[in-house]
Amino acid sequence: MSMNTIVCARCTQSNLSALRFCVGCGLPLGAAIADSGAGSDALGTYEAPEPADPDTFRLIRNMVVRSGFESSPSGHGWRMVVPLPLDRRQAVYIGHAGTDTEGRAILSIVSVCGPANDRDLRILLKLNARSVEGHFAIRVLRGEEYFVVIHNLAAVSAPEIDAAGLVRRIAEAADGLEDRISRGRDVY
Numbered sequence: 001m002s003m004n005t006i007v008c009a010r011c012t013q014s015n016l017s018a019l020r021f022c023v024g025c026g027l028p029l030g031a032a033i034a035d036s037g038a039g040s041d042a043l044g045t046y047e048a049p050e051p052a053d054p055d056t057f058r059l060i061r062n063m064v065v066r067s068g069f070e071s072s073p074s075g076h077g078w079r080m081v082v083p084l085p086l087d088r089r090q091a092v093y094i095g096h097a098g099t100d101t102e103g104r105a106i107l108s109i110v111s112v113c114g115p116a117n118d119r120d121l122r123i124l125l126k127l128n129a130r131s132v133e134g135h136f137a138i139r140v141l142r143g144e145e146y147f148v149v150i151h152n153l154a155a156v157s158a159p160e161i162d163a164a165g166l167v168r169r170i171a172e173a174a175d176g177l178e179d180r181i182s183r184g185r186d187v188y
Helices: 036-041 056-067 118-130 155-160 163-181
Strands: 005-007 014-016 070-074 077-084 088-099 105-115 135-141 144-154
Touching (some): 056 070, 056 077, 056 105, 118 135, 118 163
Antiparallel strands (some): 070 077, 135 144
């Protein structure tokens, strides 16, 4: 006798189709799927820069151009697509992220890894302890929690940054987690 199963879109746990909720994370089965378009919301709510801020829009655009990756405007920032080994690709977003406690403009570089799940939280906290650039975080995108890799930097430091290297490292970190939690799918 074969058993019908359904895979949870958030944590990829196999569940008996008779169940209404995932045994791994509690998500109602069939209620949500990994949303490949969720990345367009990765930069969060838009906070216009203060008039005294450096020209953050110009700084962002210059970083995008210096990265050399395929890019396009996305919301209030830019989306760059980074080619990775094994024919994988990872979208990385850059935009204005408000100001720090001293009133300096902040730029944010963000890449989506996949739907958040409790199973991987401890692993991500351990990985954060070894992170040099970027860190794992949770962002609510389109009403669901997603793991992201995020790197914030003062806008005034943007011209000195190795844009291509930083964007590639953020993409690699995000894709590594995406590969693990999606069991090899390349969604973001």
